[in-house]
Amino acid sequence: MTVFVTNAGLQILARVTWRRAAILLTTDVARNMEGTPLVRVVHSPTLTLPIHRVVAIKHNAYRPYAGKTMESHASSQTILRRDQWICAYCEGPADTVDHIVPQSRGGASTFGNQVAACRSCNGFKADRTPREAGMAMRHAPFVHDPWAADQKEVWELFALGARTP
Numbered sequence: 001m002t003v004f005v006t007n008a009g010l011q012i013l014a015r016v017t018w019r020r021a022a023i024l025l026t027t028d029v030a031r032n033m034e035g036t037p038l039v040r041v042v043h044s045p046t047l048t049l050p051i052h053r054v055v056a057i058k059h060n061a062y063r064p065y066a067g068k069t070m071e072s073h074a075s076s077q078t079i080l081r082r083d084q085w086i087c088a089y090c091e092g093p094a095d096t097v098d099h100i101v102p103q104s105r106g107g108a109s110t111f112g113n114q115v116a117a118c119r120s121c122n123g124f125k126a127d128r129t130p131r132e133a134g135m136a137m138r139h140a141p142f143v144h145d146p147w148a149a150d151q152k153e154v155w156e157l158f159a160l161g162a163r164t165p
């Protein structure tokens with residue numbers, strides 16, 4: 001079972017194995033969040049180490065995707081993952097990214113200005129807006145946080161744990 005690593009404010013930073021979590025705990029980098037379920041207890045001749053489902057890094061650590069907006073820069077890989085490699089124009093398999101307002105007209109590589117597109121739609125659209133090219137968009141761009149599901153799970157674990165007597 002994986003262990004969630006968060007910062008002190010319970011913002012998700014990573015998922016790690018219990019072995020990796022044990023290292024974070026024994027080196028004093030992280031501490032157990034006691035209210036969350038116990039994943040396992042590691043025994044050694046000198047140590048009994050409980051490992052909880054959530055461990056929090058002690059020093060300040062910044063969550064990479066927190067606070068992203070439609071104006072934030074997004075890489076092609078991030079956009080393709082967000083759109084699940086589905087073309088925004090024909091819903092076929094996509095492996096390129098289209099700038100809705102073309103880069104040649106100042107369109108930026110942001111969450112709000114990029115969608116996944118197949119090569120054929122991307123090539124047809126070229127240096128035009130979707131309206132100019134007469135192309136309908138099947139899905140709108142949005143801000144994608146790949147950690148959102150894990151973050152939700154962490155909060156749920158913590159809320160559940162906090163209610164346990």
Ligand SMILES: [Zn+2]
Nearest residue numbers: 087090118121
């Ligand atoms: Zn397409």
